[in-house]
Amino acid sequence: MGQAHELKHRMGNKTIKLVDAAGLPAAGKEVEIKQTNHAFLFGCGIFDAVDVANQNVPSDRLAFQEEKLDLFLDVFNSATLPFYWGRFEPEKGKPLTKELQAAARWLKERNVAVKGHPLCWHTVTAPWLLEMSNEEILQAQFARIEREVTDFKGLIDTWDVINEVVIMPIFDQYDNGITRISQDLGRVGIIKEMFAKTREHNPDATLLLNDFNTSINYEILIDGCLNAGVKIDAIGIQSHQHQGYWGREKLEEVLDRFSHFGLPIHFTENTLTSGHLMPPEIVDLNDYEPSHWPSTPEFEERQAKEAEEMYSILFQHPLVQAITTWSFSDDGSWLGAPAGFIRKDNSPKPAYKVLKKRIKGDWSTHLTVKSDDNGVISFEGFLGEYDLVCDGEKVSFTIEQEAETDQLILR
Template sequence: MGQLNEWAHRKASKTIKLVDASGNPISGKNVHLTLTNHKFLFGCGAFDAVEVANKSVPAERLAFLEEKLELYLDVFNSATLPFYWARFEPEKGKPQTNELQAAARWLKERNMSVKGHPLCWHTLTAPWLLEMSNEEILKAQLDRIERDVTDFKGIIDTWDVINEVVIMPIFDKYDNGITRLSQELGRIGIIKEVFAKTKECNPNATLLLNDFNTSINYEILIDGCLQAGVPIDVIGIQSHQHQGYWGREKLEEVLDRFSYFGLPLHFTENTLTSGHIMPPEIVDLNDYQIKDWPSTPEFEERQAKEVEEMYSILFSHPLVESVTSWKFSDEGAWLGAPAGFVRKDNSPKPSYEVVKRLIKEDWSTNVTVTTDENGVLSFEGFLGEYELTCEEKKQSFTLDKNNPDIIQIVI
């Protein structure tokens, strides 16, 4: 399949009529049209934004983090912020609402789409839930959702509502309140409760069910939820590939299976290392704990090729709307894996240059068109936000499939 067909669903052809303030057509003028922000969401975990927005670290560290985020903001348009209950509210009744609101606003001011992750999860859940009965745990969980979804409405309107439910009721690494609750309510039961509350508190929010399990068990769970009327907006698929790149065949197989539901797909947590591959015999990735996991030039080249192929496959698929790499930098990466686009010292890897080229060049629109005698021009471009420039006058507009055939713009 050629590139034109692969990307057709990411583009629209539109006609624009340029007029002046009096309604007269602006004819015979060169007009420059530049995509400034993709509709497709290219993201990373942006946890460093919490420290930067709140200036909660020493000046030298702050400058380092600002440098890192500048590289990030130059390429990506989407960010995930951490709402792990154990860290967000380690002491009952004292959530870090102000700190996370500052981070979300900081990102929004920089034209980033922001998602909260997650509202409900058995791992890193509030330890004080263990002091409660299941009835009290459910109330606390729903109260938490009501408080946080309401507090962040307008700055975070996309949520991983509940995380990793396939394993939730059989999770046995340690006791926790959410696993207890899921054992009583069942998988679909707990999903129904948390989705209903989230939808009630922000009816216009985008709600994700998210899981690392891409087996038929996740398909069965999704099917059961939809049959039960759970308002799932997006299917979230984690793709932590510490044990090696999935490859085209597996990636397309996963896409085919989860496309069955006809819902948008977000690849919510992607990991591709630029170091050695985790041994295949490791069942739980968390069990692989080593002192040092270096990024090497050879493996950085491999990572860049894998990033290019994976992002291209996802961008070509009509149901995929977002891909988020879990760590932008190797610094502080999950399990110490060198899975970032930049190294620990903020120097960009080849994968950074690849993803920047894809987003900013290959999948971008930057054209000059001349208006006819009626002030009309036509162009085809990737969907998203645009800046139109004509004789140093600028106007912004959005190119969407739902735009009228002719857009009139006054400059």
């Protein structure tokens, strides 16, 4: 009863009137109602979709990647694809547009919502920008946004517009074109420019500001953007926990601080390892390069408990709309960390099984009911997409926040 109350905002009431082909009430019909997709976005970074959609790997590797994606599709409904400029367009004028379009299309055909990450970032950016003046870099960045947002409209309508701006102007690991223009424009200035350009070419897109910095500096930056008239559709919060799980207290503290903006919150890049923790003295996670970072049974159990608690806390929070785990698999995971839900051989870890039970079981609606004398059925279900099956016929509908009545015709 407690959980049902805590998740009330994730549910909606639905009334359906069943009629036959002649328009008469279909009374006393046994009806199966099954949720087929969630309104909430349960996602992963799933860059493997590029290989599978383009079939550009050896057949044995392709079969392995397809098996991996089958496991992903069995639980998750949201995917992030890579648009790092330095990899997307390593040679100026030769972007990997067709390859990424194929991946986005492959996912969309399987009812997966797709997000592009990122349109502007100082890391993994195009090295050839350094040959340009700052004004030329800015124009190239604008052209890049126009091209990607236009080419992918309808396939990708959610973007991490600009990434990690808190550190962007003071980033000193190496010279890059984006840090140069962020120093010219300032943090709020570059965000305003990039959001305006993205909005211009896809007015209906969902646009995120994304950062790993969850300190007051990010709050101040968001506040500055909103005061400058930047329309942020969702606040992106990265939660790479290679050095240990945040825990309930920090999670709730972060949620509380970023909730005061009243904007939707997306946990965009989440990491929980099933191996040893990165030493606490490491400041830049990229600096940790162990020769071996195994996933172990003991730590897999820890990961499962942490994932279950974290997902439960976030799913209960009314402003959170999405959770994306950054590495679905240990195979090719970021920094080589054993942070996936499946192992390098595609075998599911306990965390995968726990989340599948939650997402497809506890947090899904599947029931059998009978229509009354007027052909009416009423029920409450988790928000999302549904199939209704009666006498072998299947009809689709959705449950949204507002209570509503649909009339479905049984042929």
